[in-house]
Amino acid sequence: MVQPASHDPMVPQVMRVAQAQLDAPDVFTLKLEPEADLPRFTPGQFNMLTAFGVGESAISVSGDPASGDGIVHTIRAVGAVSRALTELRVGDSLGLRGPFGVGWPMEELYGKDVILLAGGIGLAPLRPAIYRLLAERERFGAVAILYGTRSPADILFRSEVESWRQRLDVDVHVTVDHADESWHGQVGVVTTLLPRIAFDPGRTVALLCGPEIMMRFGVQALGSVGVPDEGMYLSMERSMKCGIGLCGHCQFSPAFVCKDGPVFRYDQIRYLLALKEL
Amino acid sequence: MAVEGLERIVRDHPFFKGLDESFLELVCGCAQNVRFEAGAYLFREGGPADQLYLIREGRVALEIAAPGSGAVTFQTVSEGEIVGISWLFPPYRWTYDARAMERVRAIGMDATCLRTKCEADHDLGYDVMKRLVPILFQRLQATRLQVLDIYGKPAA
Numbered sequence: 001m002v003q004p005a006s007h008d009p010m011v012p013q014v015m016r017v018a019q020a021q022l023d024a025p026d027v028f029t030l031k032l033e034p035e036a037d038l039p040r041f042t043p044g045q046f047n048m049l050t051a052f053g054v055g056e057s058a059i060s061v062s063g064d065p066a067s068g069d070g071i072v073h074t075i076r077a078v079g080a081v082s083r084a085l086t087e088l089r090v091g092d093s094l095g096l097r098g099p100f101g102v103g104w105p106m107e108e109l110y111g112k113d114v115i116l117l118a119g120g121i122g123l124a125p126l127r128p129a130i131y132r133l134l135a136e137r138e139r140f141g142a143v144a145i146l147y148g149t150r151s152p153a154d155i156l157f158r159s160e161v162e163s164w165r166q167r168l169d170v171d172v173h174v175t176v177d178h179a180d181e182s183w184h185g186q187v188g189v190v191t192t193l194l195p196r197i198a199f200d201p202g203r204t205v206a207l208l209c210g211p212e213i214m215m216r217f218g219v220q221a222l223g224s225v226g227v228p229d230e231g232m233y234l235s236m237e238r239s240m241k242c243g244i245g246l247c248g249h250c251q252f253s254p255a256f257v258c259k260d261g262p263v264f265r266y267d268q269i270r271y272l273l274a275l276k277e278l
Numbered sequence: 279m280a281v282e283g284l285e286r287i288v289r290d291h292p293f294f295k296g297l298d299e300s301f302l303e304l305v306c307g308c309a310q311n312v313r314f315e316a317g318a319y320l321f322r323e324g325g326p327a328d329q330l331y332l333i334r335e336g337r338v339a340l341e342i343a344a345p346g347s348g349a350v351t352f353q354t355v356s357e358g359e360i361v362g363i364s365w366l367f368p369p370y371r372w373t374y375d376a377r378a379m380e381r382v383r384a385i386g387m388d389a390t391c392l393r394t395k396c397e398a399d400h401d402l403g404y405d406v407m408k409r410l411v412p413i414l415f416q417r418l419q420a421t422r423l424q425v426l427d428i429y430g431k432p433a434a
């Protein structure tokens with residue numbers, strides 16, 4: 001696992017916003033530049049971002065791990081901290097601790113068919129994995145990206161999704177919950193996309209990220225077509241504080257979401273999914 | 279089209295996959311090939327629900343007209359899927375619009391014919407029910423997720 005660049009993982013580094021882009025209503029993608037060394041990360045890891053004077057939130061890295069050009073995060077404004085983060089503009093400063101956690105099992109995907117099942121803002125934590133898959137495309141079997149979101153206006157990284165769709169070696173399907181007549185794509189929940197792709201369930205690994213209800217339905221749908229529990233990985237967004245397994249805020253015996261996750265293999269966290277609060 | 283051609287299409291459609299040969303002949307007696315150009319309606323809300331469509335090609339938008347905001351598409355249906363369930367139960371009226379988003383080729387099943395045959399032969403009727411109920415269940419589940427608005431803003 002990649003270690004945080006900062007010696008003391010509780011002390012934030014100061015970062016500067018180099019780019020801020022509106023990606024969907026209330027969703028901003030920020031490119032951050034550090035004042036010192038750039039921390040390295042693996043796909044699926046997250047940072048703790050501080051909006052000074054407001055608070056700190058766990059936010060997954062959404063940029064390309066191979067790019068040495070800043071750290072990219074995509075944030076949806078839902079509460080005080082996330083709103084303050086989305087209100088940052090070029091030149092503003094913020095704090096960053098990380099990267100933390102165990103990300104997507106990229107090496108385990110070699111030679112396998114790979115399904116990425118993303119819902120809403122959940123495409124952001126999967127994007128670094130998509131960059132890796134595309135960069136090393138020949139090392140994987142069939143690759144499918146299934147993305148569901150609320151409406152056409154909520155599609156994240158739209159031009160990039162369109163460019164992935166044009167590739168002949170990746171199967172990309174997008175669906176929305178509802179649309180008006182100007183939308184020519186698919187309408188329906190994300191699991192309805194599964195019958196549209198070809199894969200060998202026994203040698204498939206699925207990576208899921210999105211609202212927990214969506215992931216629960218996703219797991220059921222994948223299981224019903226024969227993908228084993230050990231072939232599904234989920235990124236859990238349970239609330240956390242320290243990020244390094246010390247404070248116990250996100251602990252559910254025996255796992256800490258921050259330290260042992262946020263990505264877990266489904267058979268190891270089945271019990272967590274049924275819990276309302278953590 | 280030759281009857282064998284129609285039988286082959288009905289047999290190969292996922293909805294009737296694995297259908298017993300004797301049933302196949304019965305249901306094919308109710309079937310015909312149909313085509314809709316982009317923008318045409320397969321049916322409109324309130325009209326008599328007299329067909330079951332097995333989609334062979336193209337995409338269909340299922341829509342509800344919302345006052346002030348035009349039509350809202352709540353589901354799309356494509357190749358290998360079916361459109362139309364209201365023909366099963368009284369009052370046999372469509373409860374939404376179905377619009378071809380592109381050119382659509384389908385098998386249209388005359389619903390009165392199919393219902394009559396299902397009534398006359400309950401084995402066939404039960405077989406058809408077992409094919410329809412999972413689709414109804416999937417749509418119910420999908421509707422639950424849409425109603426929950428899982429990607430929407432959480433209540434503060």
Ligand SMILES: Cc1cc2nc3c(=O)[nH]c(=O)nc-3n(C[C@H](O)[C@H](O)[C@H](O)COP(=O)(O)OP(=O)(O)OC[C@H]3O[C@@H](n4cnc5c(N)ncnc54)[C@H](O)[C@@H]3O)c2cc1C
Nearest residue numbers: 058059060075076078079080081082237238262432433434
């Ligand atoms: C490992 C990990 C990675 C994450 N990655 C991202 C990311 O890449 N981008 C991103 O925008 N967020 C991400 N989150 C969520 C983020 O950490 C915050 O929970 C979220 O931004 C809300 O924080 P807040 O303090 O602004 O709102 P709060 O004041 O905590 O909450 C405000 C309201 O939003 C609801 N809420 C809190 N969290 C969420 C959530 N995740 N989804 C929906 N509703 C929520 C609360 O129930 C409350 O109603 C991640 C969380 C974890 C644990």
